[in-house]
């Protein structure tokens with residue numbers, strides 16, 4: 001990288017974005033960080049730009065773009081085409097699992113994400129931009145993610161947690177993704193490509209819930225129920241305004257293995273994620 005390279009960071013206020021800003025504090029990187037909100041934290045190397053990317057791309061010229069928010073924003077930013085030579089964008093391994101989800105909204109969301117990945121690859125190819133696309137499984141870390149934090153919320157609220165399956169999980173810590181992003185920025189074209197990423201430990205869904213409870217200082221009671229029994233209960237709770245953050249499709253997925261083979265990333269990018277420590 002050049003001396004004091006300037007990087008435009010989308011999704012800078014999310015879990016991975018915040019870890020990235022923390023990690024680049026001592027690197028020769030200056031960040032222009034986009035968020036719609038007033039920033040909660042400041043760093044000397046970061047300039048915050050309060051901007052809604054749904055309205056239009058950020059009016060900023062940098063050599064590199066790092067995207068930790070919705071992929072569509074990375075695409076419009078690239079299409080605006082102002083001096084970019086390098087893009088690192090976070091997509092999701094969920095496209096592998098939720099493509100055939102029984103939930104129509106999820107199927108649509110995954111189809112849109114795959115379309116967006118394709119469009120981003122084309123847009124970068126047409127402009128000679130080096131693209132690294134990172135596709136992790138579920139992300140956790142810093143208490144603001146929608147996965148581990150959501151289960152932590154259930155553990156605190158409910159006297160027992162219903163469990164409908166023993167599918168495998170490999171949660172990825174947000175800071176491991178931030179570290180990899182910095183390494184990819186430094187590696188340049190050597191890190192180009194699409195990379196599936198899993199966390200450093202594979203565990204069953206019930207074991208993951210137990211670990212999350214233990215991190216909250218609780219020993220959780222798991223109630224094993226078949227999904228055909230749990231789903232109507234979830235639907236009924238949602239109708240009365242409770243359990244809004246749990247969907248019937250999520251119950252079905254508890255029995256599914258949501259893991260990916262990340263051997264290429266381990267061998268070629270040096271991806272070395274930590275074990276699951278919520």
Ligand SMILES: NC(=O)c1ccc[n+]([C@@H]2O[C@H](COP(=O)([O-])OP(=O)(O)OC[C@H]3O[C@@H](n4cnc5c(N)ncnc54)[C@H](OP(=O)(O)O)[C@@H]3O)[C@@H](O)[C@H]2O)c1
Nearest residue numbers: 011012013014035036052053054069070090091092138139
């Ligand atoms: N959550 C997971 O477990 C997971 C797993 C694998 C991959 N991913 C991928 O990670 C990426 C981020 O996902 P996410 O779950 O963190 O939620 P998200 O809603 O996709 O992204 C949230 C971030 O994007 C910013 N953002 C959203 N809309 C914006 C807008 N209109 N203008 C400016 N900034 C905007 C938010 O900033 P402000 O709210 O501060 O404006 C926040 O920093 C996605 O590509 C997703 O596919 C997520």
